[in-house]
Amino acid sequence: MLIVSAKDQRAILSVHEAIDAVSVSLQEFSAHRALSPIRTFLPVQKGNGTSIFMPSLVEATDSLGLKFVSVFPENGEKGKKTIYGVVILADVMTGEPVAMLEASYLTVLRTGAASGLATRHLARENARSLAVIGTGAQARGAVNAVTAVRSIDQIRLYNRSQQKAESFAAELTEQFGTTVEVIVAATADDAVSGADIVITATNSPTPVFSAQAIGAGTHINAIGSFRPTMQELPTDVIARAGKVVVESVEGALDETGDLLLPIEQGVFAPERIYAELGEIAAGEKHGREREDELTVFKSVGLAAMDVVVAKAMVDKAKALGLGVEVTL
Structure with missing residues (x-):
């Protein structure tokens, strides 16, 4: 399994590449060629936060995975980030887990990319x-x-x-x-x-x-x-x-x-x-x-955006020799 940190992610995909990946994922979703069920929210009262679970499959880009992300608005008072999470990708042919990516930076990148795509077409x-x-x-x-x-x-x-x-x-x-x-x-x-x-x-x-x-x-x-x-x-x-x-x-x-x-x-x-x-x-x-x-x-x-952007990151990380391989 390839582990891709937030630091490595920043060196992998440009904003334009992320916008293009998000565009593909949303086109596939709207054409009913992607599966992205309504995500599951778990309110975490102790930390006054929310944990979210989001699976998706976009076969056109061989993207199969799950994002787990937590949003805890009061984390800033504790010297921590508001958003934490991971994305796990699996092989579409075997179901084998093949990569895990830090998800807070990925979430920021893909959410921003969606706004960039919308701005491209609507502003x-x-x-x-x-x-x-x-x-x-x-x-x-x-x-x-x-x-x-x-x-x-x-x-x-x-x-x-x-x-x-x-x-x-x-x-x-x-x-x-x-x-x-x-x-x-x-x-x-x-x-x-x-x-x-x-x-x-x-x-x-x-x-x-x-x-x-x-x-x-x-x-x-x-x-x-x-x-x-x-x-x-x-x-x-x-x-x-x-x-x-x-x-x-x-x-x-x-x-x-x-x-x-x-x-x-x-x-x-x-x-x-x-x-x-x-x-x-x-x-x-x-x-x-x-x-x-x-x-x-x-x-x-939308989880389709997460798994497509994550797959693009993993493919490019392998080409660039970034990330750390581990055996589970």
């Missing part, structure tokens, strides 16, 4: 300004992917913790230099007002900005809400969006309050979900069609 071509609500690992992955597909020259950050926002701003300034202006906004509304693209990456149970702060033509990547009780986006934003896109209609309607709560309130309906992202990536449905269109990509994650 305006001339989008230049990016607002980011939340400054954790998922936000970093999404910023990297969005800036890979659009020529962003301004990033506005907001976090409830000014210190965390300032720290993230310093990281981005070091990363982009003078090519991107990085601003720490005083409020979430200040960050998103007039922004071409918005990323929300929080664990908030209530909307993180006001609906009136979002103008026409904005594209939103909402990647934080993954439980029915969590709602990052104002109900009115979902209600007036021209296109709401998800990875999996079934998964989104099972898991995210960003859609379930507006449905409960009678201002949105399941049939108003425009498309799965895989359908757009495959050219079966249009992406952005108007400059003034408000578009929303609501991501809850």
Whole structure:
């Protein structure tokens, strides 16, 4: 079995390669050529966290595996990461476990890649300004992917913790230099007002900005809400969006309050979900069609993305001589 650490993963796949892998996985899923059952959530009361189990099979890429990941929001107070996990891959011909990958970095990479893919198809071509609500690992992955597909020259950050926002701003300034202006906004509304693209990456149970702060033509990547009780986006934003896109209609309607709560309130309906992202990536449905269109990509994650990205990593790790072989 090949063990691939987060450190090795960072040297293996580029953001563009991850976006391409996610595109393949979502196209296969939307074409009903992949198996990704609704994931299993286990609430862990002692640590105030959630453990998630996600199996998937994507035969087109010989990707068979399971991701186990835990999200413990209070870990920062203990000097630990919010997300921990592993992905285990098996041989599609024999079922033999062949690789194990650290999953927190992989999760950040593939979640960011999904936002990059959505931005490629749904954001305006001339989008230049990016607002980011939340400054954790998922936000970093999404910023990297969005800036890979659009020529962003301004990033506005907001976090409830000014210190965390300032720290993230310093990281981005070091990363982009003078090519991107990085601003720490005083409020979430200040960050998103007039922004071409918005990323929300929080664990908030209530909307993180006001609906009136979002103008026409904005594209939103909402990647934080993954439980029915969590709602990052104002109900009115979902209600007036021209296109709401998800990875999996079934998964989104099972898991995210960003859609379930507006449905409960009678201002949105399941049939108003425009498309799965895989359908757009495959050219079966249009992406952005108007400059003034408000578009929303609501991501809850999909195990098909994990196993395809993991398989691409393992194949490339073997070619590069990275990872550690162990015998179980």
